[in-house]
Amino acid sequence: MDVNHINAFITGLIEVSGMLGLGNLTRTSLGARKQLKTQNEVNIIIGLVGDIKGNVVLSMQEKTAMNIASKMMGGLPVSEFDLMPKSALCELSNMVSGRSVSELEKMGVLTNITPPTLVHGHNLISLISQVETLVIEFSAEEGRLELNIATED
Amino acid sequence: MKGLRMDGTAIRVMAVDDSPITRKMIKKALEPEGFEIIGEAGNGKDAVELYHKIKPDIITMDVTMPIMDGLKAAQVIKEQNPAQKIVMLSAMSDQDIVAEARGWGIVHFCAKPFKPEEIVEKILRVISE
């Protein structure tokens, strides 16, 4: 994976989080995905086809997702991970991928993206690629976020 | 044992596919018939590198793969050795892909899904040409 392409996604997430008023999003680690199991109940997937092909998954715990949704809805309390917070998280994901795609375009890299799918469940096992998946961890006031990038370029 | 020649030597196959499961299925289809899988690769780039080391009698090559796709890898190999026998495997039988491949001397395709007998017969047919 090209480091410039990875940076486009990191930029997308950080900028959009800033715009939405999420608190102090900082990157905490970067490494290869080691195992199939995840403790993150909320996983939002965007697929890419074009100069870059693969899947990008934004994942987090349910509590973090609800905190983010609440922030996005002006502080409205969110007590259940239902339609409203799910829609909000999909919107976040759309904005992040849109921003990332613009960054990539500036580099002359053109790629089409799918609409997002939000997968929610417990005791999840996931495999988003047959090649290596890069996991970038972030920390914010609302909780921890993970950007999983599995792309071939 | 269709994979054995008259002199008892095995036909040597290199299996290239980004899905380890498909590579496993190819082995299971061919090995019982006496074919020898002498090497495997998960992308076109590794395929080209491995090819130079092991010189198989025939290559099964998936079209859609990361890093370097199968058509490109097949083209590179054919440029170096036009006589190399290659069977392209694909779940998509786009007319455009087939036409483009023909231009590079890649004429043998086997559509996915294939039954074990199908891949055996295809390989035998290509080897005998």
Next chain:
Amino acid sequence: MELSTTIAPFVRASTNIFREMLDVSIHKGQVEAEGESFLSQGFTVMVGLTGGWEGWFFLDMSQETAIKMASLMVGEDYSSVEEEEVLLAGAEIANIICGNAITDINNIHSGLNIRLTPPSIFAGDNMSMFNVRLNACSVLLQSDIGNVKINVVMKEAK
């Protein structure tokens, strides 16, 4: 775009692949409309579509069915979805179904040029799939190894 006609090539491809690769015969259900969300049976493979149409294809089944499917496909005895080969087998089946289906679709609608993302697989408990503002339709395929649901979520690209 009529979703019920969009799903037809996927139903044909699925039926064909189950028969050819697994020797399993399928009894097709009706096309059902789905809302923005569906509950997974425990094991779901997803393939994204881009190009003239944008959306997702889902292949959904119970974990038990997924294990049986992998075992039939590979000729080995698997016992859990935690085994990577069970996930990979699901991915490959979905990949082939979609490859076959969109070859059909691209041939019928020239210029549509639909392309596929690599497959993702998710397995778990109380799992649901949500696509905001996208409607879906599904077809239940009944077989001896269990019920397999295929679900298509699509819109025309702008």
